[in-house]
Amino acid sequence: MIMKAIERKGRILPNGNIQLDEPIDAPVGEVRLVILFPEEVRQEVPQKLSPEERMRILTILDQVAELSLKKGPPVSNREHDRYLYGGGH
DSSP states (O other), X not given: OOOOOOOOOEEEOTTSOEEESSOOOSOSXXXXXXXXXXXXXXXXXXXXXXXXXXXXXXXXXXXXXXXXXXXXXXXXXXXXXXXXXXXXX
């Protein structure tokens, strides 16, 4: 299969779509793309957490979850000014 190559500038959008700077004069249909990145652009591979870091994060999340289990005094929205600004009844 013989293929024709053309070059256009464009950008990859946050949603993963490609936006070209100028249209391509070609028939509608499937194409093959080769994407070239400038040398200064590096695709960083996320590193996996160490078991210790994972355990530290899970411990903190468990502590945050426990906060919602504690019972406090009954609260009324009618007294929001008192809660925000202080003062007597």
